[in-house]
Amino acid sequence: MTSSKTDPRVLRTRKLIMDAFIELSGKKEFKDITVKDLTAEAMINRATFYYHFEDIYDLLEKALSEVLFVNLDSHWFKGKEPDEDSLVRIFTAITNFQTSLSNRCHRGYEDTIARIIREQLQVIFYQMLLTQKNTEEDAALNMTAVLLSWGIYGASVEWRRSAREVPPEDYIKLAIPYLMSGLKS
Amino acid sequence: MTSSKTDPRVLRTRKLIMDAFIELSGKKEFKDITVKDLTAEAMINRATFYYHFEDIYDLLEKALSEVLFVNLDSHWFKGKEPDEDSLVRIFTAITNFQTSLSNRCHRGYEDTIARIIREQLQVIFYQMLLTQKNTEEDAALNMTAVLLSWGIYGASVEWRRSAREVPPEDYIKLAIPYLMSGLKS
DNA sequence: TCGGATCTGTCGTTTATCCGACAAAGGGAC
DNA sequence: GTCCCTTTGTCGGATAAACGACAGATCCGA
Known part of the structure; x- marks a missing residue:
């Protein structure tokens, strides 16, 4: 391949x-x-x-990407459409990932970690969008992927800020109907 | 070194x-x-x-030697005399070792494993005997080490054959007085 | 502020590991 | 028995990893 x-x-x-x-x-x-x-x-x-x-920051980046990649089980999402089920799975995956990270004392590198997560999400969303749109709209797909990655990531930040009172799957399901109606247009 | x-x-x-x-x-x-x-x-x-x-039998040999070496904590015995405490420790170490081995299905290689254990024991006994005798009696020390290695190994075989009703330390303590009186002569 | 110590990146040379292929030997299935 | 397939050891040529040394950076106590 x-x-x-x-x-x-x-x-x-x-x-x-x-x-x-x-x-x-x-x-x-x-x-x-x-x-x-x-x-x-x-x-x-x-x-x-x-x-x-290159250096130890490069390692941080690649190591996190890999751990996140495994957590997200990227193969599973390849070829899927961004439906409710997929979004819930992605959201719970990254909240799990961040919970496990918070045990690991990476204080001072939250920004880097956040960027890595968003970049990874962006790639995955882009691939998913590709399966339902044609490639002529490439720039638009990319932009959508960016929006989704920031949106989902932001939701995970808010979820943690809310002291995790609600299970992540319930939390994200609240927002999904609005997202879905937009995505299908 | x-x-x-x-x-x-x-x-x-x-x-x-x-x-x-x-x-x-x-x-x-x-x-x-x-x-x-x-x-x-x-x-x-x-x-x-x-x-x-050389081949996979060579690996078996070296791997077992190493595991046994760690189990016996050879450093601990170096410089010690072959007193009751040492013998009890050695005996319980090899019975533990063999119990863990029996979970690992090495059926058909008992002879090889037995030989490896005895060789390892022999080295350890020889080193222990060296600390209390001078090197002129080298052949005698070696022979004693051989006898002890076979003796202790055989005791472990008998202990397992007795369905392990008695704790290994109690089992070996029965024989030790006779051994000790001989060794001190 | 200075000096010692540790860490960082980089380099050329040596060496352990990988590869692919090979003949020979085993082990089922039929 | 004969096939077919897998495993076993071994080889020469290619390559990643180790070594040790180096200058510059950074840190920390005196």
Whole structure:
């Protein structure tokens, strides 16, 4: 398909680094994690880290994207339309994701994390929209994806701010009818 | 000390293989584990396996030695005399080890496993005996270590055969007085 | 403000690992 | 028995990862 088969050593090393990052994130704050720490935990050489990532912020970005990607189970959404069911699943996935993140002390990087989540959502929404519209409206689809990603993300912020009194699926269902009527036009 | 520092890749790869072996041992019998299975689980190339081990029996041997070594906490015994406390600890360690092994379905390789355990015990007893005797009696010490390793191992076989009605520490304590009186001469 | 220490990125060289292919040996199914 | 398929070891050539050294950045206590 896409791939000219990436070297297994690369996949393995990336996984080792990611796992080490997750592990260390549980022990100390992001700002206190050094590349040396990471590579020691991952059992790889420091130079090898720079072979795969620009710096530790690049790692943060890619690691979060990957975790979020798995949480969102992107394959499941590919080819689906953005119906109520999909939106509920996406919303609960990212609220779960953020809840698990808040245990991990990434204070001071909320902005970065938020951006990563929105970018990931945007990609997924764009792919979903592609299945029901033709590609000539590309710019419009992209814009819609942007709006949806910000909207859903914002809803998750508000949900957390509301002290999580309502289950996320109930919370998002309130807004969905309005969204859906617009999307079908 | 000893080392001209083995390459970290070697240590990492060995660990990956060992872990994969432990993992697979829980799922299927030893005879059904292929090198291909192992290397897939370990995320390494099949050729790399043969770089580290002669074949899968070689792996069995080294993996068991390592697990047993950890169980026996060899560092703890180094420099100790073979007193009652040490013997009880060793005996309970290997009975624990074998109990955990019996969950892992290595049927058909009891002989190999038994040999590995005895060899490991022999090394440990020899080191312990060295601390109280001088090296001129080397052959005698070695012979004593052999006897002790077979004796303790045999006791563990009998203990398991007795349906484990008595706690291992009580079981071995029955025999120890006779051993000790002999050892001190 | 200075100095020591640690961390960061980068480089050229060496080495462990990957790949793909190979012959040989086993193990079912028929 | 004969096929077919999988596993086993082994090889030479390609490549990712390790090493150790380096200059510059950053931090922190004196």
